[in-house]
Amino acid sequence: MKKITLEQLKPGMVTAEDIYAMNGQQLLVPKGTTLTELKLQLLHVFSIRSVRINDEILDSADSAENSGDTYFGGHIPDFISKLPDKVREARTQEIKEYKEAYSQGLNYFQVAVNNLVEKNTDLNVDTILNQTVSLLDTKGRYSSILEMLIYMKEYDSSIYAHCINTSLLCNMLAHWLDYSEEDCHLAAACGLFHDVGQLTVPDEIVQKPGPLTPQEREIINTHPEKGYELLKEFGVNETVRLSALMHHEKCDGSGYPRQLKDEQIDPFAKLVTICNIYDAMTSDRPYRKAMTPFAVLEHFEMVGLSKFDARAILTFLENTANTYLNCPVRLSNQKIGYVVFINRSRLGRPIVQCGDEFIDLSKQKDIMITEMLPVV
Numbered sequence: 001m002k003k004i005t006l007e008q009l010k011p012g013m014v015t016a017e018d019i020y021a022m023n024g025q026q027l028l029v030p031k032g033t034t035l036t037e038l039k040l041q042l043l044h045v046f047s048i049r050s051v052r053i054n055d056e057i058l059d060s061a062d063s064a065e066n067s068g069d070t071y072f073g074g075h076i077p078d079f080i081s082k083l084p085d086k087v088r089e090a091r092t093q094e095i096k097e098y099k100e101a102y103s104q105g106l107n108y109f110q111v112a113v114n115n116l117v118e119k120n121t122d123l124n125v126d127t128i129l130n131q132t133v134s135l136l137d138t139k140g141r142y143s144s145i146l147e148m149l150i151y152m153k154e155y156d157s158s159i160y161a162h163c164i165n166t167s168l169l170c171n172m173l174a175h176w177l178d179y180s181e182e183d184c185h186l187a188a189a190c191g192l193f194h195d196v197g198q199l200t201v202p203d204e205i206v207q208k209p210g211p212l213t214p215q216e217r218e219i220i221n222t223h224p225e226k227g228y229e230l231l232k233e234f235g236v237n238e239t240v241r242l243s244a245l246m247h248h249e250k251c252d253g254s255g256y257p258r259q260l261k262d263e264q265i266d267p268f269a270k271l272v273t274i275c276n277i278y279d280a281m282t283s284d285r286p287y288r289k290a291m292t293p294f295a296v297l298e299h300f301e302m303v304g305l306s307k308f309d310a311r312a313i314l315t316f317l318e319n320t321a322n323t324y325l326n327c328p329v330r331l332s333n334q335k336i337g338y339v340v341f342i343n344r345s346r347l348g349r350p351i352v353q354c355g356d357e358f359i360d361l362s363k364q365k366d367i368m369i370t371e372m373l374p375v376v
């Protein structure tokens with residue numbers, strides 16, 4: 001790690017710390033970001049004087065290429081940065097390794113949970129958790145899990161994958177909330193088993209591509225109680241069971257199955273509620289396409305934050321938005337640009353820079369982010 005002045009910074013260098021605006025509140029560039037001309041301009045605009053840089057990657061910064069790659073069938077504008085070769089290779093390798101671990105975890109979980117539903121096994125929560133989610137979290141890369149999950153969604157969108165994703169998100173949120181290691185582990189277990197009751201609902205209802213009839217909705221809405229009872233039979237930890245029972249309850253009493261209110265809902269179930277909604281909305285479903293993370297953040301803001309635990313939802317939204325700062329995106333007007341500024345009062349509607357143009361989505365309400373593009 002090396003501290004250098006703004007004048008010495010070059011595109012391709014990688015930041016070794018989070019860089020905040022002068023007020024210390026607004027994250028401008030997160031740690032681990034590969035700098036581009038646009039990001040350097042942003043640092044100039046906010047009068048940042050010096051920055052700590054990861055000098056292990058300094059050498060490769062000079063080798064950044066600017067070939068005319070294409071992505072998703074479209075030409076990438078010149079202002080979208082290309083990662084240096086070494087960084088790109090490391091990133092590709094990381095995604096590959098993650099996908100292999102994810103695939104193993106998914107297979108294990110699918111077999112274990114099916115045995116559970118068919119009641120021909122002894123359930124050991126810790127064993128299943130260690131064989132699935134812990135496998136994916138050994139390096140503690142909490143900041144990249146949101147990004148990795150985007151890649152995993154192309155791979156699998158089953159209910160089993162949803163449980164694993166929710167578990168990883170709960171673990172990440174618990175860390176953001178500074179929970180103890182033990183409670184982070186418990187949050188992961190709550191996420192992993194929250195939807196086991198869904199496996200007792202007939203596939204033709206869960207997979208139905210159109211709207212559900214009132215009778216079908218009634219059947220689906222029994223899954224929290226079925227999950228609770230199933231886990232109870234196996235003597236599973238009460239907190240994990242309560243998350244299965246309460247993950248569709250809302251703090252304002254508008255949830256189901258029991259219309260519980262704030263203090264009646266288990267604190268861990270409140271984390272699962274948030275992570276469950278985020279993962280479900282960012283996944284393809286038989287009746288709709290996946291939404292972008294920013295559209296989901298906007299959804300949370302629109303439905304009203306009073307439905308959720310105040311500290312947990314604010315922590316989740318703010319950290320998630322900051323994760324996507326500097327990401328390339330496609331807009332509904334087909335322009336491609338970078339998320340350069342998160343509007344704290346409208347987290348789902350950031351400022352996007354497209355070439356020389358700054359588009360403030362909190363003001364230009366007819367434009368939305370339609371796709372998150374990976375840095376290539």
Ligand SMILES: [Fe+2]
Nearest residue numbers: 194195247248
């Ligand atoms: Fe559910």
